Amino acid sequence: VATIADIAEAAGVSRGTVDRVLHNRGKVSAKNAERIRAAITNLDYKPNIFARGLSLSKVLRFGVLIPESRADMSYFSLPAQGIEKAQKELIGYQVKIDYYYYDYFSDMQEQKVCQQLLDSIDRLDGLIIVPALSRLAENFVRQIPPGFPYVFIDTHLPDTHCLSSIRTSPRQSGKLAARLMDMLIHQPGTVAVIRGLPENFLINDRVCGFREYFEGNPRIKTEVFDADRTLDRTIFAIITRKIVSGIGDLRGIFVPSSTTHLVAETLDELKVKGKVLLIGYDLTAMNVRCLKDDSIDFLISQRPETQGYESVYTLYRHLILKEEVPADVELPLDIVVRENVDYYIKVAK
Amino acid sequence: VITLDEVARLANVSRGTVDRVIHGRGRVSKETAKRVKAIIKQVNYKPNILARSLSLARTFNFGVLLPYANQDGNYWLLPRHGVERARRDLEVYKVSVSYVEYDKYSLSSFNAACDEILENRGDFDGLLIAPVLSEAMAKFIKRIPANLPYVFFDSDLPNAQSLTYIGEDSRQSGVLAARLMRLSVHKSGTIATVRVVPRNDHIDERIQGFTKGLLGDERLKLKVYECDRQADPDIFSKIFSRIIEEQGEKLQGLFVPMATVAPFARALRGLGLSDDVSLIGYDLTEENAQCVRDGSIRFLICQRSEYQGYESVNSLFRHIVLNQPVETRKFVPLDIITRENIDYHME
Numbered sequence: 001v002a003t004i005a006d007i008a009e010a011a012g013v014s015r016g017t018v019d020r021v022l023h024n025r026g027k028v029s030a031k032n033a034e035r036i037r038a039a040i041t042n043l044d045y046k047p048n049i050f051a052r053g054l055s056l057s058k059v060l061r062f063g064v065l066i067p068e069s070r071a072d073m074s075y076f077s078l079p080a081q082g083i084e085k086a087q088k089e090l091i092g093y094q095v096k097i098d099y100y101y102y103d104y105f106s107d108m109q110e111q112k113v114c115q116q117l118l119d120s121i122d123r124l125d126g127l128i129i130v131p132a133l134s135r136l137a138e139n140f141v142r143q144i145p146p147g148f149p150y151v152f153i154d155t156h157l158p159d160t161h162c163l164s165s166i167r168t169s170p171r172q173s174g175k176l177a178a179r180l181m182d183m184l185i186h187q188p189g190t191v192a193v194i195r196g197l198p199e200n201f202l203i204n205d206r207v208c209g210f211r212e213y214f215e216g217n218p219r220i221k222t223e224v225f226d227a228d229r230t231l232d233r234t235i236f237a238i239i240t241r242k243i244v245s246g247i248g249d250l251r252g253i254f255v256p257s258s259t260t261h262l263v264a265e266t267l268d269e270l271k272v273k274g275k276v277l278l279i280g281y282d283l284t285a286m287n288v289r290c291l292k293d294d295s296i297d298f299l300i301s302q303r304p305e306t307q308g309y310e311s312v313y314t315l316y317r318h319l320i321l322k323e324e325v326p327a328d329v330e331l332p333l334d335i336v337v338r339e340n341v342d343y344y345i346k347v348a349k
Numbered sequence: 350v351i352t353l354d355e356v357a358r359l360a361n362v363s364r365g366t367v368d369r370v371i372h373g374r375g376r377v378s379k380e381t382a383k384r385v386k387a388i389i390k391q392v393n394y395k396p397n398i399l400a401r402s403l404s405l406a407r408t409f410n411f412g413v414l415l416p417y418a419n420q421d422g423n424y425w426l427l428p429r430h431g432v433e434r435a436r437r438d439l440e441v442y443k444v445s446v447s448y449v450e451y452d453k454y455s456l457s458s459f460n461a462a463c464d465e466i467l468e469n470r471g472d473f474d475g476l477l478i479a480p481v482l483s484e485a486m487a488k489f490i491k492r493i494p495a496n497l498p499y500v501f502f503d504s505d506l507p508n509a510q511s512l513t514y515i516g517e518d519s520r521q522s523g524v525l526a527a528r529l530m531r532l533s534v535h536k537s538g539t540i541a542t543v544r545v546v547p548r549n550d551h552i553d554e555r556i557q558g559f560t561k562g563l564l565g566d567e568r569l570k571l572k573v574y575e576c577d578r579q580a581d582p583d584i585f586s587k588i589f590s591r592i593i594e595e596q597g598e599k600l601q602g603l604f605v606p607m608a609t610v611a612p613f614a615r616a617l618r619g620l621g622l623s624d625d626v627s628l629i630g631y632d633l634t635e636e637n638a639q640c641v642r643d644g645s646i647r648f649l650i651c652q653r654s655e656y657q658g659y660e661s662v663n664s665l666f667r668h669i670v671l672n673q674p675v676e677t678r679k680f681v682p683l684d685i686i687t688r689e690n691i692d693y694h695m696e
Contacts, residue, residue, distance in 0.1 A: 168693070176689035183647070183687075186535045332693040335685035339525035339562075343518070343682040 003045075010039040022322070061096045062315060063117055065140070066130045067104035072233075074284045075258040075304065076104075076130065079153060082308030083128070090316060098124070104132060114140045121148065126163075126315040128308075130154045134201060151314050153307040155202050156328070163318055166310045166329045168302040170202050173333050174209025174256065177279050180298055180335070181220070181252050184277055188219045189249035194239055196227040196257045206256035206281075222254075223247070236262035244270050252277035261286040264295035283336060283344055291338050301334040301344060356394050360385045371672055374496065408443040411665050412466055412473040415503075416453035416481060422634040424608035424654070425479075428502060431658025432477065439666055446662065447472070453481050454579050463489040470494055475665040477658075478511075479503040483550045500664050502657040504551030505678075512668055515660045515679045517652040519554035522683050523606065526555070526629050527562020529648045529685065530569070530602050533627040537568035538601035541592045543585075545607065546577045555606040555631075569601065585609060589616045605630035610649070614640035633686060633694060641691050651694065653681040 004022075008015045013032055020026040021036045028036075039045075069077040080099075087095040100117045114136065121127075127150035131137030134157060141160050144150060152165035181191055193210060197203050207224060214222050225243060227235050240263050244250065253276060255263050260280025264287075267273050279298045280287065290296040310329065317323040336344055357364045362381055369375040370385040377385075388394075413432055418425045429448075436446050451462035459482055466476065476499035480486040483506065490509045493499060498512045505514040530540060540563065544556055556573065563571050574592060576584040589612070592600065603626055605613055610630030614637075617623050623645040630637065633651050640646040660679065667673040686694055 172689065172693075176687070179687060179689045184532045330693055332684070333690040334682070335687070335690065337525070337528060337685070339521065339528050340683040340685065343680055 006043055007036060007039045007045055010043060011035040023319075058320075059094045059096060060090075060125050060316065060319065061098065061123060062126045062128055062312065063098050063100055063121070063124045064128045065100045065102065065114070065117060066128075067132050068101040072259050072262075073104055074286070075282045076132075078283070078304035079130070079308030079311075082305035082310070083312055084308075085305070086309045086312035086316075090312075093316070093320070095312060095316075102133070102136065108136075110139070111136060114143075118143055121145065125319055126150065128153060128311045128315070129162075131157045132200070132202070149315060149318055151311045153311050154302075154304070162327075164311075164314045164325050164327055164329060166307050166314065166331065168331050168333050170205035171209035171212075173281075173300050173302070174206040174211075175213045176209075176333055176335070177206070177254055177256075177298075177300060178210045178213030180279060181254065181277060182213070182217070184297070185220060185251045187249075187251065189251035190221045190223055190247050191252045191254060192243045192247060192250060193222060193224045193254045193256065194227060194236065194243075194263060195224055196236070196255075196259055203256050210254055210256070220251070233262055237266045240266035241270065244272055244276070250276055252279065255280040258282035258284050258287065260296055260299065261290045264290040268295050283341070288341055288345065291336065291341055294338065297337070299336045299341075301336050303331045303334065306331055353394075356385065356388055356392065359392065360388045372669070408445065409474045409666070409670055410472055411444070411446045411475045411477060411662060413446055413448045413477045414462060414466060415448070415450060415477075415479040417450050420453055421608040422611055422632075422636050424632055424634050427633070427654035428479065428658035428661075431655040431660070432662055433658075434655070435659045435662035435666075439662065442666070442670055444662070444666055444670070446477075454582075456482070456485060459485055463492070467492055470497060473497060475499065475512075475669050477502060477661045477665065480506045480509075481549060481551070482547070484547075498665065498668060500661045502661040503652075503654075504549070506550075513664050513675050513677055513679060515657050515664065516681060517683055518680045519551045520558035520561075522631075522650055522652070523555040523558020523560070524562040525558075525683050525685070526604055526606075526648075526650055527559045529629055530559075530604060530627060531563065531566050533629075533647055534569065534601045536601055538570070538599040539572055539596045540569050540602040540604060541572050541574060541596060541600060542604040542606060543574050543576055543588055546575055547579060552606050559604055559606065572596070585612045586616065589613055593620065600626055602627040602629070608632040608634055608637070610646055611636035611640050614645035618643070618645040633691075638691060638695060641686060641688055644688060647687065649686040649691075651684040651686055653684065656681060 004015050004018050008018045013036060017028055017032060018036055020028050021033050067073055067076045083097055087097065100113045102111045102113050129137060129150055129152050131152055132155060137157055149163045152162050154167055156165040156167055193207055195203060195207055211222050214220050225239050227239055236259060243253065253263055258281050264278055267276055267278060273295050278296050280296060281300050283299060283301050287296060287299055291299055314325045318325050334344060353364055353367055357367045360367065362385060366377055366381060367385055369377050370382050416425050418429060432446055436444065449462045449466055452458035476497060478499055478501055480501055481504065486506060490506065501511045501514045503516050504519065505516065542556060542559065545552065560571055563569055574588050576588045578584055603613060608631055614628055617626055617628060627647045628645065629648045630646060631650050632654065633649060637646060637649055641649055664675045668675045684694060
């Protein structure tokens, strides 16, 4: 078995230099780094991570840039459960997480929190980013030092140097919602789509996938209603009422965001529960409650806990095990109904 | 930090004795074990796993008792993939696995596999068991030595001393299937289901849950067809013909409470009935997946078979090597698979 000493000898450098290259730490000239990497490949060196874990009891510190999970954005509290699970599992390493929360509803391209994060990036080994506000995120990742590893979860941002993105396919999830509507609606009619945050590309992609499925379908028409960008309770109620009173042959409503429960509550008040099929997203506490009392028929879930869990492991594999990690991971889309919801919640906890 | 030496000194026993108590292996008098455990708790001793597995050079071998991979439409490949993944992950801790397989439609083959395990029991530190043949399995379980821990996956056996069960809640998965059936069938008529003999508790529970879930829907009448797979390997095509013959146009749905769904899907497709009869079954085997893609299977319910295999090995590892507590039962999520989400579930 090749050791660090063997690598150092083959590359004609000190053991410390090899160690710096292995850990991506400190300064090493490009030429030396190249020679060391070649020696590592030639000698098929595999770091003995367990011995190292014992001697160093290394601390890995990751920053997480994520929307603040207030009221209707409680979805963003879910990835943390998976992050915690990974922290516990990585015995031999102390994984520390610093959370940096940004405001999902602020239009500002710059938010103070991004600068704070950039200022302390030297103390971090990697970043996990939810790029829900694309302009903010684009601006932020441009300022990340070259070579510093970061992983996207929830959504992908094109044309960046991210190590990996771990997410579900929004377009395909829209198609899945459409298929469920198609199978479960008995009579011809109209399905309404309530688009909160119309400028959000994730939500938009879901709507596109949904409409694409019904293109040329003689049985079911779709009609899109835009809410303004606040995901506000009152606005959802007004739109829902407008849909119920205005569309004579209404068969179902599709809500491509985690605010599905707002529509459910209004349908309940209007006493049309059970007559109008409701399909939405995400296992937030409020949505789960509506699923259990039958005011939501189906929820599509995107495994936020797994996204958090995998993001920690991806950084760990890259930083410690020096493994190639997949650049794009598309996770399964879960179909959740009253009868199977409990198992998804248990797994999450 | 408290060391093993200190625990040994406080308990006035050798290091080896402390180690045996921690691992629950070898002979230690009850009184000594009790004293050692009390001291471990008192001084909050946490064994340093990494140091131990490096220094003791101890190896751990887990036996896996399961049906041949190619049975039930290659279903048994799925948990095996998970076992293999765990084996690779845990290789560094010197964990290995050995498979002992049997023909699930032959009692003598099963008994031979059990004997093989018992004869070589010294080679195993733990067992992973898929208890498919409920009755025969119950007999085998009684013969497993008390100091050999075992984990059930796929299905559970009540009243056994298994360390844990990792698999679905079978009854609830039947209830779920019934909900999907009610939602996807728009007319009134018959829903047919098949029950294979020799009976298996796990499959029976799915049918019970399904029956319960259909109650209250006056449009749908359930009819159960029994078929003896042991006596006739070609029984599924015969039973299908019988269902079609007896039910004709009344047939609205078909519930197949096991992994062998594809033959029914192909038969329905052959008769041009895929759009009229809602077919709901289990498990993401390759051939089932194909039928979901071509629309001849409406929904599959999946029980995270790969994860079951992975987590079974992991549970034994946590119990035996890390000496960590393990949940006594771990229900997996019941995944609903249809054409639009199947690709992501296949990986």
